[in-house]
Amino acid sequence: xxxxxxxxxVFSPLSFALLLGGTxxxxxxxxxxxxxxxxxxxxxxxxxxxxxxxQGLILLGAAYTSTVAGGAVSAILLKIPGAxxxxxxxxxxxxxxxxxxxxxxxxxxxxxxxxxxxxxxxLLIFLTPVLAQWALAFGPSHLFWLAILGVTVIGSLDSDSVxxxxxxxxxxxxxxxxxxxxxxxxQRFIFHPSLGGGIxxxxxxxxxxxxxQVLTMFAKGRRTQGAEVIEVQKHSVSAAAxxxxxxPRALTIGTITGSIIGLIPGVGGQIAGLVAYDQTKxxxxxxxxxxxxxxxxxxxxxxANNAMVGPSLVPLxxxxxxxxxxxxxxxxxxxxxxxxxxxxxxDNHPDVAWTFINSMLIGQILMCIFGLYVAGxxxxxxxxxxxVMAAVVLGLSVFxxxxxxxxxxxxxxxxCLGVMMFxxxxxxxxxxxxxxxxxxxxxxxxxxxxxxMIANATDGMGPYFFGGPLNILxxxxxxASVAYSIWMELRTRKIQNTVEVQS
Amino acid sequence: xxxxxxIIPSGIIFAVGCWIAWISYTQQPAEAFLFPRLISxxxxxxxxxxxxxxxMGLSRVGTGVSRTMIVNLLPGLVxxxxxxxxxAKTFGFYxxxxxxxxxxxxxxxxxxxxxxxxxIKRAVITAGFIAVMYGLFAMLLKVYTPREILF
Numbered sequence: 001x002x003x004x005x006x007x008x009x010v011f012s013p014l015s016f017a018l019l020l021g022g023t024x025x026x027x028x029x030x031x032x033x034x035x036x037x038x039x040x041x042x043x044x045x046x047x048x049x050x051x052x053x054x055q056g057l058i059l060l061g062a063a064y065t066s067t068v069a070g071g072a073v074s075a076i077l078l079k080i081p082g083a084x085x086x087x088x089x090x091x092x093x094x095x096x097x098x099x100x101x102x103x104x105x106x107x108x109x110x111x112x113x114x115x116x117x118x119x120x121x122x123l124l125i126f127l128t129p130v131l132a133q134w135a136l137a138f139g140p141s142h143l144f145w146l147a148i149l150g151v152t153v154i155g156s157l158d159s160d161s162v163x164x165x166x167x168x169x170x171x172x173x174x175x176x177x178x179x180x181x182x183x184x185x186x187q188r189f190i191f192h193p194s195l196g197g198g199i200x201x202x203x204x205x206x207x208x209x210x211x212x213q214v215l216t217m218f219a220k221g222r223r224t225q226g227a228e229v230i231e232v233q234k235h236s237v238s239a240a241a242x243x244x245x246x247x248p249r250a251l252t253i254g255t256i257t258g259s260i261i262g263l264i265p266g267v268g269g270q271i272a273g274l275v276a277y278d279q280t281k282x283x284x285x286x287x288x289x290x291x292x293x294x295x296x297x298x299x300x301x302x303x304a305n306n307a308m309v310g311p312s313l314v315p316l317x318x319x320x321x322x323x324x325x326x327x328x329x330x331x332x333x334x335x336x337x338x339x340x341x342x343x344x345x346x347d348n349h350p351d352v353a354w355t356f357i358n359s360m361l362i363g364q365i366l367m368c369i370f371g372l373y374v375a376g377x378x379x380x381x382x383x384x385x386x387x388v389m390a391a392v393v394l395g396l397s398v399f400x401x402x403x404x405x406x407x408x409x410x411x412x413x414x415x416c417l418g419v420m421m422f423x424x425x426x427x428x429x430x431x432x433x434x435x436x437x438x439x440x441x442x443x444x445x446x447x448x449x450x451x452x453m454i455a456n457a458t459d460g461m462g463p464y465f466f467g468g469p470l471n472i473l474x475x476x477x478x479x480a481s482v483a484y485s486i487w488m489e490l491r492t493r494k495i496q497n498t499v500e501v502q503s
Numbered sequence: 504x505x506x507x508x509x510i511i512p513s514g515i516i517f518a519v520g521c522w523i524a525w526i527s528y529t530q531q532p533a534e535a536f537l538f539p540r541l542i543s544x545x546x547x548x549x550x551x552x553x554x555x556x557x558x559m560g561l562s563r564v565g566t567g568v569s570r571t572m573i574v575n576l577l578p579g580l581v582x583x584x585x586x587x588x589x590x591a592k593t594f595g596f597y598x599x600x601x602x603x604x605x606x607x608x609x610x611x612x613x614x615x616x617x618x619x620x621x622x623i624k625r626a627v628i629t630a631g632f633i634a635v636m637y638g639l640f641a642m643l644l645k646v647y648t649p650r651e652i653l654f
Contacts, residue, residue, distance in 0.1 A: 050643070160564045160565075163556075164564060166545075167546070167550060170520075170546040170549060171546070174539065174542050174546060177538060177542070183534065183535070186530075186536075188530075188535060189539075191645070214579075214583070218575060218578075218579030219579065221571075221575035221611070222613050228574070264559050298542055336636065385612060385613060386612070387608055387611035390579070390607065390611060391603075391604045391607040391608050392632060394604075394607065395600055395603075395632060396636075398586075398591070398600070399636055401598075402596070406647050411587055415584065415587045415588070419580070419584075423568070424512070426567055426568050427509065427564075427567070428562075429565075430565030448538050448541070449537065
């Protein structure tokens with residue numbers, strides 16, 4: 001119950017102002033198609049440099065929470081999901097809006113998001129300290145395997161092709177080795193002076209997530225027509241709350257599914273929303289109504305995608321393994337303030353850890369309150385032409401990357417990585433495993449070297465890295481995640497082939 | 504998406520993988536390249552697999568690059584690269600950003616190019632953006648940007 005002692009810190013004037021700003025800003029950013037939660041958080045990191053660690057994290061956490069919920073606004077009113085996590089919301093939410101029930105759909109979506117989100121953060125509060133203590137038992141070999149697990153799980157689950165996902169992870173791991181070696185001081189892969197200090201994580205994150213989006217907007221050319229926004233009619237919030245209470249099945253399935261999926265590293269909100277939608281449909285007596293503007297569809301999808309936010313931070317805060325690409329960006333936000341996740345965070349910086357977690361709990365409630373009122377404005381912002389959006393994001397990216405170390409070298413690195421990622425994405429590669437490789441690379445290498453030294457002084461490399469129950473368990477999980485993804489890929493291909501043959 | 508489109512990027516990645524592996528296994532001190540050796544070995548295997556699949560025409564994942572896409576992308580990409588790699592340091596951050604922002608807006612704005620009103624709108628958006636950026640980065644965050652011509 002340690003978290004209760006730090007509740008007051010969230011309400012200090014600056015912290016609360018940041019929480020409020022992050023929530024409202026996040027709702028608007030989330031509603032904007034093309035601005036994913038990951039990209040929004042990555043672009044916000046440079047603004048946290050002048051802040052204290054806890055205040056910076058409050059801003060990033062609020063933005064993470066509310067961008068996921070804000071994505072429902074454009075999903076419902078424009079039929080364009082603000083983020084991949086809101087795809088399932090579009091199925092029934094937009095149909096409801098077309099029937100003149102836009103306000104009802106939005107209210108249900110924000111109320112369900114808040115319930116799911118609060119449950120997810122409570123899970124984070126109660127699971128994190130237990131797992132952080134468990135993490136004390138981890139030695140270098142286990143931490144090495146954990147880092148590899150983080151890369152392989154996201155690499156295999158986040159990509160359409162397992163091999164390309166794992167290859168993206170390898171590219172990230174290699175990029176992390178650029179610069180001077182920590183132990184010997186040797187130069188590694190420094191083929192330009194800008195790379196002398198290695199690749200800066202923040203500049204890389206901005207480049208890998210924001211620049212491909214900018215180039216995608218350019219690639220669409222001059223768009224003559226914007227999306228049509230459906231006008232929102234008035235609807236009683238208490239009636240929506242009553243409807244939510246009368247639909248416990250959708251809310252429970254959504255919340256539980258989202259929480260469980262959030263705990264699995266690499267499985268994002270998109271999967272949480274779709275799985276919850278599918279499961280609610282299966283258990284519902286009104287299966288035929290799904291897809292025709294059924295409130296249960298909106299409730300399940302939104303409860304799930306916000307319920308996964310809190311649990312996705314559990315592996316990050318305890319084991320340094322980000323549960324989602326956005327959590328990977330948050331890890332970057334922690335590291336720039338010199339804070340390392342795990343027991344160090346809870347033993348040496350409990351004020352930072354608990355104030356941040358508490359702010360996410362309060363942020364869920366603020367998101368619900370403001371979401372109901374900001375939705376109309378957010379939908380208008382979502383109509384901003386892509387030309388303006390692309391130019392603004394490019395400008396923010398350049399300023400953001402420069403502000404990290406006041407270095408043009410970081411801006412060059414950001415631009416090169418961004419252009420490279422844009423083209424790689426066209427050929428089935430994914431940014432998330434690459435980022436994970438880049439972030440977890442130094443952790444994997446440090447523990448590999450430390451483990452090698454211990455191994456050479458004791459039983460040798462084989463028994464040290466491949467022996468012991470925990471090492472074997474981690475290797476089995478790595479192998480299982482890859483095998484499962486290969487099976488899923490083959491299954492999808494088989495279904496595609498059958499459809500092609502039939503058509 | 505053609506087979507050639509798969510072969511070119513996967514070939515480049517395979518070549519990069521081989522180059523990384525060659526450097527990792529030949530450079531000294533060997534201890535500093537222990538981890539890069541491990542990664543580059545896996546890198547080469549995966550890149551080789553991807554390249555082999557592309558050569559055999561078995562690659563399917565990805566949307567590829569179309570001619571229309573490149574035609575749309577190229578003007579914006581060129582302006583962005585000139586801005587980042589040359590103009591920002593030559594003319595100063597804010598001057599270069601103002602010019603690049605205005606050009607990009609004009610290139611991709613769906614509003615007609617022959618109306619004075621749309622040009623004024625673009626100029627106002629640009630001025631607003633630069634004012635916010637200056638306020639945020641120079642005033643609030645105290646970031647020292649490269650300063651040349653104007654500020």
